[in-house]
Amino acid sequence: MFNYIIDFLSSDIPIVAYLAVALVMFFAGVYGFLTRKNLLMMLISIELMLNGADLNFAVFNRYLYPEQLEGMFFTIFAIAIAACETAVAIAIIINIYRNLNDVDVEKIDEMKN
Amino acid sequence: MGQQIIFYILALVIVVSSILAVTTRHIIRAATFLLFVLLCTAGLYLMLNYHFLMAVQIAVYAGGVMILFIFGIMLTHKPGMSIPNENWKRRIAALIASLVGIVLCGGIIYFNVNQVIKHFNETELPMQKLGEQLMGTDKFQYLLAFELISILLLACIVGAVMIARKRK
Numbered sequence: 001m002f003n004y005i006i007d008f009l010s011s012d013i014p015i016v017a018y019l020a021v022a023l024v025m026f027f028a029g030v031y032g033f034l035t036r037k038n039l040l041m042m043l044i045s046i047e048l049m050l051n052g053a054d055l056n057f058a059v060f061n062r063y064l065y066p067e068q069l070e071g072m073f074f075t076i077f078a079i080a081i082a083a084c085e086t087a088v089a090i091a092i093i094i095n096i097y098r099n100l101n102d103v104d105v106e107k108i109d110e111m112k113n
Numbered sequence: 114m115g116q117q118i119i120f121y122i123l124a125l126v127i128v129v130s131s132i133l134a135v136t137t138r139h140i141i142r143a144a145t146f147l148l149f150v151l152l153c154t155a156g157l158y159l160m161l162n163y164h165f166l167m168a169v170q171i172a173v174y175a176g177g178v179m180i181l182f183i184f185g186i187m188l189t190h191k192p193g194m195s196i197p198n199e200n201w202k203r204r205i206a207a208l209i210a211s212l213v214g215i216v217l218c219g220g221i222i223y224f225n226v227n228q229v230i231k232h233f234n235e236t237e238l239p240m241q242k243l244g245e246q247l248m249g250t251d252k253f254q255y256l257l258a259f260e261l262i263s264i265l266l267l268a269c270i271v272g273a274v275m276i277a278r279k280r281k
Contacts, residue, residue: 009117027211032135034207062161084269090185091277097189
């Protein structure tokens with residue numbers, strides 16, 4: 001038993017371990033997106049999903065094609081686009097709160113006129 | 114061996130924090146758990162020897178995006194306010210959906226990704242190669258995408274200020 005643990009810990013990290021972490025992160029985001037009704041919580045769930053996908057790009061790049069950098073640049077650009085998206089989304093949410101005094105998607109059912 | 118232990122600690126923190134982030138009832142706690150997830154993801158990038166990616170992840174995500182989240186939470190929620198839970202039917206349905214997704218994708222990963230792939234080049238990524246690829250215009254070089262991202266950021270900042278400003 002003890003030897004088994006030592007063997008397990010002294011081997012290299014398999015690619016499946018990284019993918020499993022990204023998988024759990026992504027589907028935690030899916031669960032949050034489907035259950036939560038608060039706009040900010042939905043945005044947090046989207047960030048979790050994006051983060052899982054980014055991790056997958058970097059891991060596949062590193063393990064399968066370590067000579068190239070395409071996956072890593074995809075991750076960098078995805079992070080930049082996620083930052084843009086969050087800035088605009090937070091601005092929209094603040095504007096909604098200012099006009100309707102709530103950020104719950106069930107209660108946002110009025111239009112301007 | 115030390116690498117394995119650090120990896121499993123990071124993985125455990127990521128899994129627990131991401132599940133807590135979507136199930137906790139206080140939104141500021143959800144943002145804090147999201148911060149833990151982002152920092153541990155930066156640690157995973159470091160273990161993959163992508164140092165520049167780790168710096169970008171910490172500076173942009175754990176720095177900028179988290180500050181935006183804190184702004185948003187502080188401007189739209191009273192302190193200590195807790196969000197009511199959804200009804201159990203919706204939660205059960207979402208749980209089933211995500212569990213089915215995990216089983217499906219996990220099966221695909223487990224049976225299709227070759228488990229022999231365990232080793233990668235342990236050397237650090239040379240920063241000069243990265244800079245040449247990011248700033249060149251040949252094949253597999255990304256200057257055009259870089260400039261487009263900068264214009265997108267500018268447009269997003271202007272748009273966000275326009276949307277969030279007070280109208281007279």
